[in-house]
Structures are given as structure tokens and as C-alpha cells.
Amino acid sequence: MTGSVVIAGLGPGDPSLVTPEVTEALDQATDILGYIPYVRRIAPRAGLTLHETDNRQELDRARHALELATAGHRVVVVSSGDPGVFAMASAVFEAVEAGPTPWRDLDIRVLPGITAxxxxxxxxxxxxxxxxxxxxxxxxxxxxxxxxxxxxxxxxxxxxxxxxxxxxxxxxxxxxxxxxxxxxxxxxxxxxxxxxxxxxxxxxxxxxxxxxxxxxxxxxxxxxxxxxxxxxxxxxxxxxxxxxxxxxxx
Amino acid sequence: MTGSVVIAGLGPGDPSLVTPEVTEALDQATDILGYIPYVRRIAPRAGLTLHETDNRQELDRARHALELATAGHRVVVVSSGDPGVFAMASAVFEAVEAGPTPWRDLDIRVLPGITAxxxxxxxxxxxxxxxxxxxxxxxxxxxxxxxxxxxxxxxxxxxxxxxxxxxxxxxxxxxxxxxxxxxxxxxxxxxxxxxxxxxxxxxxxxxxxxxxxxxxxxxxxxxxxxxxxxxxxxxxxxxxxxxxxxxxxx
CATH class of the missing domain: 3.30.950.10 (Tetrapyrrole methylase, C-terminal domain)
Incomplete structure (x- = not known):
């Protein structure tokens, strides 16, 4: 099984502002990582592990996501709003650049969201x-x-x-x-x-x-x-x- | 029947980036107005009138939308990307401010989209x-x-x-x-x-x-x-x- 990291934007709060692309990624995920209140927006289901972490843990969370993907998991890192606007996307790429070379070959995708x-x-x-x-x-x-x-x-x-x-x-x-x-x-x-x-x-x-x-x-x-x-x-x-x-x- | 104007963002192009909120508004519309290539992204159906207009016709299009809503139509003005980013939302509010006072009481909503x-x-x-x-x-x-x-x-x-x-x-x-x-x-x-x-x-x-x-x-x-x-x-x-x-x- 090939792992992947998707960094997905949940939008500002209303579920009707979550793009179908993000909903699909959440449905396919084996692991969802993120700041506690954002992960709590995801409904639990069989086969899905929810990893809630605190604020200011962004780099640790990013590394954890990359490690899980290397082990074959389909990981989604969730941000509120858009992950590319003051959120988790930059943290993941910081971790990729500083991390082991094979991380650069992982399937890593950013899915935009409606920013605040x-x-x-x-x-x-x-x-x-x-x-x-x-x-x-x-x-x-x-x-x-x-x-x-x-x-x-x-x-x-x-x-x-x-x-x-x-x-x-x-x-x-x-x-x-x-x-x-x-x-x-x-x-x-x-x-x-x-x-x-x-x-x-x-x-x-x-x-x-x-x-x-x-x-x-x-x-x-x-x-x-x-x-x-x-x-x-x-x-x-x-x-x-x-x-x-x-x-x-x- | 009470009319309304929704100014909706279709996102950059991929249908999986259109928010459910926008899809719902398009499904409820009686009239869709916009620049030709954006209106062509909408599937025709019974009960829906598509109004394609050229670029640089933004204020005329905005006034037309407000007139249709005053006559009871459920109007959606479509923009690519986000309607609030260099797109139709400002044109509609310019028309509202310069137009007849009753236009201020219309049901006017902007639905954001993923901007380019x-x-x-x-x-x-x-x-x-x-x-x-x-x-x-x-x-x-x-x-x-x-x-x-x-x-x-x-x-x-x-x-x-x-x-x-x-x-x-x-x-x-x-x-x-x-x-x-x-x-x-x-x-x-x-x-x-x-x-x-x-x-x-x-x-x-x-x-x-x-x-x-x-x-x-x-x-x-x-x-x-x-x-x-x-x-x-x-x-x-x-x-x-x-x-x-x-x-x-x-």
C-alpha cells in the first residue's frame, strides 16, 4: 500500500463550505491529524484513527504525518480555512525539506479551502x-x-x-x-x-x-x-x- | 415569490472545488448571469434561464440581476474563483449603492469560492x-x-x-x-x-x-x-x- 499526505482545508466552519475534494479525501483517510478543535469536526468511523494535538505542535504533527505516510497510511492533516494561509501546509513542507530525502518522493497534496x-x-x-x-x-x-x-x-x-x-x-x-x-x-x-x-x-x-x-x-x-x-x-x-x-x- | 441575488464563486475550474453551498444555489436558481465562459460551466435545465454576457459588462449585468430579483426571480451571478476577489461582488454592490433604494432591501448574498x-x-x-x-x-x-x-x-x-x-x-x-x-x-x-x-x-x-x-x-x-x-x-x-x-x- 502506498501512503500519502493530504493537507486539507475544512473552511471556516459551515459544512456546506467544505469542498467535495476535501470530503472525498477525508472519506479515504486512514489517519487524520490536526489541532484539537479541527479534528473534532471529523466524524469518527471504523478504520479511521484521529490524532488530536495541541496548538504550536505544528512541526511535530507534520513529521508524524510524513512518518505515517512512509509506513503506508493515507494521512489527512486538517486545517481550518485554507491550509496554505497561516496553517499546516508550510509546516509540512518545512518538515519535508529538513527531513530524510525519501520524504520528497511521497505523494503530498494540498487541498485548498475557503479561508477566513x-x-x-x-x-x-x-x-x-x-x-x-x-x-x-x-x-x-x-x-x-x-x-x-x-x-x-x-x-x-x-x-x-x-x-x-x-x-x-x-x-x-x-x-x-x-x-x-x-x-x-x-x-x-x-x-x-x-x-x-x-x-x-x-x-x-x-x-x-x-x-x-x-x-x-x-x-x-x-x-x-x-x-x-x-x-x-x-x-x-x-x-x-x-x-x-x-x-x-x- | 420573493426574489434574491446570490453572487457565487465557481472556483478555479475543477467541479470538485465547487462548494456544496454554491451547488445548492445553482440548483435553486431561475436565472444565472455571468461572463460567457463561466455561464457555460452550468448545465442547462428546464426552468433555468442562462444569461451570458461579455467581459466589461459587469455593471449592466449587476443591474440586470437586481432588476430580475426585484421581479421575483432567484438570480445567481457567477464568477470564476471567488466573487469577492476581482470579480462580480463589488460590481453588484456598486449597482446597489447607485440604484433605487428598494434594491438595498433585497436578499443579496455572496457565496465564496476557491480563488485562483x-x-x-x-x-x-x-x-x-x-x-x-x-x-x-x-x-x-x-x-x-x-x-x-x-x-x-x-x-x-x-x-x-x-x-x-x-x-x-x-x-x-x-x-x-x-x-x-x-x-x-x-x-x-x-x-x-x-x-x-x-x-x-x-x-x-x-x-x-x-x-x-x-x-x-x-x-x-x-x-x-x-x-x-x-x-x-x-x-x-x-x-x-x-x-x-x-x-x-x-
Whole structure:
């Protein structure tokens, strides 16, 4: 039996956003590995071993997946959202590059999923409808100075900006600093969207001008979308529409 | 009968990348509107009217969708990839904002899809695995100077960069200028991925260092991924893996 590693994106939460390609891979798997809450989204069945591991165990999890595949298992490593966006795909390739040469010959495939910022964007309109960027606000794996530099340049480029992992219990200060920086660079009316637990039963949206944004509006289940200078709000009963026009006048 | 407008993403091409949510919306539609090649991906059936329109007709198409919904139709506007990424969602909200007030009360929903850059990233590894941005290289709706400014700042921020619509018959020069700019700002070894017709039978990938990249490697079916300075290539038989590590050392 030939083993394989599939790194699959489960999307933001709603099962109707899981692609058929990912569903098929999960159905064929002998082993599923991932962070505890993501593995818990998979229904147990005979012939399937579920391996739940904690956050920050990404490289160990990747190596385990590659070892199981070498032994002939059909392994699926699950990420929420898209595995190529601040998730497990890079960790697996880091492990491949640093690992034994035969790992390079394994059948390794990445199956994309709906990533949080695009799910959030869809649910509120089209705030990422023009040029945009995505920044991971966690400084666990990169210096804070680089995050700040990227955020400053992204505002200068007038991108719409998605901030992943804006705030956690162990990193309460980063998002405070990010908001301070935004207040230095952007007008107070700049639209900020706090999109929490998108497409799950706990989904919650807040749209506020930068002047009214406060750090407690974000947590680890939140993706923060920052409009470009051109992003517009259409008021209506209930949740407004927020979108960025396709055109920038000369 | 209450009408509705759903703006749905068909993903990059492979039917197994269409979300069940989108499939359900297509099954319920009375009318499907979109650019000719996208509408041709939908199977005709009784009770469904297919409205194919040409490129650059986005606002007319959006208004038509809103008029049909006002008359009680269940309309689906289809985009390739994700409708919120350089596609129809922003056009619909532009039409809503400029249109009659009752359009704001319509049932309008955006259903996300797998966008080209993340499908391409998945098929080659994880080049967008760290902070990244997406830039539409078409200057049909924005000044070229802004594109050049954004590209320059994106390189300075050391983002991985996805270029959508890099080159068309009517705009052969933009990508030439973009490559010139990249050669001024980046080292010659910078990895460039040309991903054409991703997940379709015509899929083709080329991975070259910037020094070897030429304008003819891109066309309108290509998304171009530019690695960050940290992006790495893992050589192996056949298509290599390309990925951006999660860590940036201090």
C-alpha cells in the first residue's frame, strides 16, 4: 500500500463550505491529524484513527504525518480555512525539506479551502473586492517590528487588509499596538470589520469606524478586515453591506 | 415569490472545488448571469434561464440581476474563483449603492469560492504560506501608477505577491513593466510561479527565478505568484514544491 499526505482545508466552519475534494479525501483517510478543535469536526468511523494535538505542535504533527505516510497510511492533516494561509501546509513542507530525502518522493497534496478573510468578506459584502493583503498578527514566529513595518506599508499602498490571529490571551498587546499604528496612518472614518466565528452558530459581525474600534472587539476567533480608503458602507436594516469599488479614479 | 441575488464563486475550474453551498444555489436558481465562459460551466435545465454576457459588462449585468430579483426571480451571478476577489461582488454592490433604494432591501448574498491564487498555491505547495497580497494588474479601472506603487511597496514589505490578470491582448505592456520593476527591487533568484488554467485539463505550471522570467510566460488565464525573499524550492522528480516558511528569524 502506498501512503500519502493530504493537507486539507475544512473552511471556516459551515459544512456546506467544505469542498467535495476535501470530503472525498477525508472519506479515504486512514489517519487524520490536526489541532484539537479541527479534528473534532471529523466524524469518527471504523478504520479511521484521529490524532488530536495541541496548538504550536505544528512541526511535530507534520513529521508524524510524513512518518505515517512512509509506513503506508493515507494521512489527512486538517486545517481550518485554507491550509496554505497561516496553517499546516508550510509546516509540512518545512518538515519535508529538513527531513530524510525519501520524504520528497511521497505523494503530498494540498487541498485548498475557503479561508477566513474571504468567508468574512462574502458575509458582509465585498470589502476585499480590490487589491488587498493578509497579515498574521501573531509574533510567535516573527519579530513584532516586521509586523509593524508590513502594516505601515500596507496602509501606504492603500490595500484592504485582513489581520489573522489578531489577539490571544498570551498576546494581548499586539492588536493594541496595531490599532495605535492605524490611528496614526488612517483617517478616523476608516471602516473596520470584526468578523468572529464566521459561518458558525457563534458568528458575530461588528462594523465600526477606526475611531470607535477597541482592542476587546477582537479575539483568536476573529479575523479583522480593514477597508482601504475607498471602502464604502451601504446602510440598510440589519447588517450593512461593506464593499470596495473596482475602480480607482485617475 | 420573493426574489434574491446570490453572487457565487465557481472556483478555479475543477467541479470538485465547487462548494456544496454554491451547488445548492445553482440548483435553486431561475436565472444565472455571468461572463460567457463561466455561464457555460452550468448545465442547462428546464426552468433555468442562462444569461451570458461579455467581459466589461459587469455593471449592466449587476443591474440586470437586481432588476430580475426585484421581479421575483432567484438570480445567481457567477464568477470564476471567488466573487469577492476581482470579480462580480463589488460590481453588484456598486449597482446597489447607485440604484433605487428598494434594491438595498433585497436578499443579496455572496457565496465564496476557491480563488485562483490559493488554488495555484495549493497545487505547487504553499508559496502564500506567510503574509501575502493580491494585486490586479489590469489598468482598465485604475491608473497604472497606482499598480506600480502597490507592487513596489509590496516588495518592500516582503509579501508573497499574487498578480491577477497579468496580461491580455489589449494590455501586453503592463506585465513587461511589472517584471522590469521586480528586477529593480528583487534579487535575480526570487522565485516566480506562472500558474495557468489551474485545476483544469489545460493546467500548466512554470517555476523560474526572476532572472529567467519573460512576459510571454503569462496570459489572461495565468495567475503569477511572486515569492517573498524567504520562499524556498524543494527539488524532486517532476513538479517541485515551493513554499514560504512560517518563521522569520529575528
Amino acid at each position: 478573510m474571504l468567508a468574512a468578506s462574502a458575509r458582509i459584502g465585498a470589502p476585499m473586492g480590490h487589491d488587498f493583503c493578509a497579515i498574521n498578527l501573531s509574533d510567535n514566529l516573527k519579530p513584532w517590528a516586521l509586523i509593524e513595518k508590513r502594516l505601515r506599508l500596507a496602509v501606504e499602498a492603500d490595500f484592504a487588509i485582513a489581520l489573522y490571529n489578531p489577539r490571544s490571551k498570551s498576546r494581548p498587546e499586539g492588536f493594541v499596538r496595531a490599532l495605535d499604528l492605524l490611528r496614526q496612518c488612517c483617517e478616523p472614518e476608516r471602516l473596520i470589520i470584526f468578523a468572529r466565528a464566521v459561518t458558525t452558530p457563534d458568528e458575530a459581525f461588528r462594523v465600526v469606524p477606526l475611531a470607535d474600534a477597541t482592542p476587546d472587539m477582537a479575539d483568536m476567533q476573529t479575523v479583522v478586515l480593514i477597508g482601504s480608503s475607498a471602502t464604502r458602507l451601504i446602510a440598510r436594516p440589519g447588517r450593512p453591506f461593506v464593499y470596495t469599488p473596482r475602480s480607482v479614479p485617475e | 491564487m490559493l488554488a495555484a498555491s495549493a497545487r505547487i505547495g504553499a508559496p502564500m504560506g506567510h503574509d501575502f497580497c493580491a494585486i490586479n494588474l489590469s489598468d482598465n479601472l485604475k491608473p497604472w501608477a497606482l499598480i506600480e506603487k502597490r507592487l513596489r511597496l509590496a516588495v518592500e514589505a516582503d509579501f508573497a505577491i499574487a498578480l491577477y490578470n497579468p496580461r491580455s491582448k489589449s494590455r501586453p505592456e503592463g506585465f513587461v513593466r511589472a517584471l522590469d520593476l521586480l528586477r529593480q527591487c528583487c534579487e535575480p533568484e526570487r522565485l516566480i510561479i506562472f500558474a495557468r488554467a489551474v485545476t483544469t485539463p489545460d493546467e500548466a505550471f512554470r517555476v523560474v527565478p526572476l532572472a529567467d522570467a519573460t512576459p510571454d510566460m503569462a496570459d489572461m488565464q495565468t495567475v503569477v505568484l511572486i515569492g517573498s525573499s524567504a520562499t524556498r524550492l524543494i527539488a524532486r522528480p517532476g513538479r517541485p514544491f515551493v513554499y514560504t516558511p512560517r518563521s522569520v528569524p529575528e
